[in-house]
Structures are given as structure tokens and as C-alpha cells.
Amino acid sequence: KAGVTQTPRYLIKTRGQQVTLSCSPISGHRSVSWYQQTPGQGLQFLFEYFSETQRNKGNFPGRFSGRQFSNSRSEMNVSTLELGDSALYLCASSLNSGRSYEQYFGPGTRLTVT
Amino acid sequence: AQSVAQPEDQVNVAEGNPLTVKCTYSVSGNPYLFWYVQYPNRGLQFLLKYITGDNLVKGSYGFEAEFNKSQTSFHLKKPSALVSDSALYFCAVIDQTGANNLFFGTGTRLTVIP
Numbered sequence: 001k002a003g004v005t006q007t008p009r010y011l012i013k014t015r016g017q018q019v020t021l022s023c024s025p026i027s028g029h030r031s032v033s034w035y036q037q038t039p040g041q042g043l044q045f046l047f048e049y050f051s052e053t054q055r056n057k058g059n060f061p062g063r064f065s066g067r068q069f070s071n072s073r074s075e076m077n078v079s080t081l082e083l084g085d086s087a088l089y090l091c092a093s094s095l096n097s098g099r100s101y102e103q104y105f106g107p108g109t110r111l112t113v114t
Numbered sequence: 115a116q117s118v119a120q121p122e123d124q125v126n127v128a129e130g131n132p133l134t135v136k137c138t139y140s141v142s143g144n145p146y147l148f149w150y151v152q153y154p155n156r157g158l159q160f161l162l163k164y165i166t167g168d169n170l171v172k173g174s175y176g177f178e179a180e181f182n183k184s185q186t187s188f189h190l191k192k193p194s195a196l197v198s199d200s201a202l203y204f205c206a207v208i209d210q211t212g213a214n215n216l217f218f219g220t221g222t223r224l225t226v227i228p
Binding site: 004006031033035042043044045048050055056058080090092094095098099100101102103104106107108 | 154157163216
């Protein structure tokens with residue numbers, strides 16, 4: 001079974017621009033979560049989507065948003081990029097929503113904001 | 115509030131020796147605990163989880179972890195380290211709120227010396 005895929009793998013943007021990242025979960029998985037990984041803050045939860053609905057949201061500004069489609073694929077959007085948004089963005093999928101279901105991570109999208 | 119501590123930024127061990135990567139947690143109620151490993155330029159790979167039951171949990175690649183409720187610890191162990199085990203290891207917890215977001219420790223870099 002194919003794993004979680006994320007596109008693009010690398011991205012360079014300029015301050016003030018916006019960016020959209022894509023995540024395709026493992027086939028049959030219905031929950032998709034997004035995390036930001038930086039050297040300073042470590043791994044931080046952004047949000048979770050399940051059945052096209054945002055179930056949970058981390059402590060990030062409204063510039064960070066997401067959505068999930070009927071096929072469970074998810075996109076994350078960051079508007080008005082700031083230098084501090086440079087990070088590895090990881091998507092994770094799980095079979096269902098709930099803490100007993102382990103999350104499987106994609107390889108990430110490395111975003112660099114200049 | 116939930117928190118996870120990985121007290122060692124770096125652990126070095128000789129190939130063939132047993133390894134331990136430490137993790138302590140603080141949550142309300144019963145914790146769900148996870149270990150993930152990250153190789154360079156890759157996403158996180160799930161190793162094992164503790165939900166309930168036996169305190170000793172066995173996972174992928176020969177790793178195991180021991181849940182100790184009185185010491186609020188969940189240390190990762192392997193009887194015989196391989197050079198290929200060298201990577202960044204993350205402990206994570208989900209609390210009882212039902213939300214699916216993983217709360218990660220800061221990570222421990224394991225180096226296995228040939």
C-alpha cells in the first residue's frame with residue numbers, strides 16, 4: 001500500500017506570498033493532520049481534518065488554513081508568508097480520528113521563505 | 115496541559131550494545147504514548163504505541179518501550195543497537211481530551227558507533 005505523499009517536496013517563496021501544500025493520505029485513511037517542524041519550536045500540531053471537517057486546531061494564526069476533499073486528500077494554505085514560516089510541513093494520515101489510531105507521516109514539504 | 119520531556123539531546127552507543135532513549139510525560143488522565151523515528155530528509159516513521167495493557171510494548175525494527183505509570187516514563191529500548199538505528203527519535207503523547215493531535219518531545223539524536 002502506498003504511503004502518505006506530499007507535494008511539492010521543496011518550495012521557495014517570498015515574504016508576503018501565499019502557498020498551498022498538498023497531501024494524499026494512505027488509501028482508506030480518513031483523517032489527515034498537519035504539523036510544522038522547525039529547529040526552534042520542534043514539531044507543532046497545526047490542524048486535523050476528518051470527513052472534510054476540521055476537527056481540531058493548534059495554536060497558529062489564521063494565516064494557516066486547510067481543507068479536506070471527499071477523497072480524503074488535504075491541502076494546507078499559508079497566506080502572507082513570513083520568514084518564520086520557513087519549516088518542514090508534515091502531513092500525517094490515520095485510519096480514523098481518535099487517539100488510538102497511529103498516524104503515518106509523509107516525507108514533508110520543505111518551505112523556505114526569503 | 116500535556117507535556118513530554120526528552121532529557122537527552124544526544125545519545126551515543128556502541129554497535130551491539132543495548133540502547134535506551136528516555137521520555138517522561140505529563141498529562142491529565144491516562145496517556146496514549148508513541149515513539150517515532152526520523153531519518154534525514156524523511157518524515158516520521160511510527161515505531162510503537164502504548165494505549166493500555168502490558169507495560170512492555172514491542173514495536174518495529176526490534177524496538178520496545180516500557181510504560182511506567184508511577185515514574186510517568188516511557189523509555190525506548192533495544193537490546194542490540196545497529197548503525198542503521200542512528201536517527202532522531204521523538205516521543206509523543208495524546209491526552210484524554212479525545213483530540214487527535216500528537217504532542218511531541220524535542221527529540222533525541224541517537225548515534226550508534228561502529
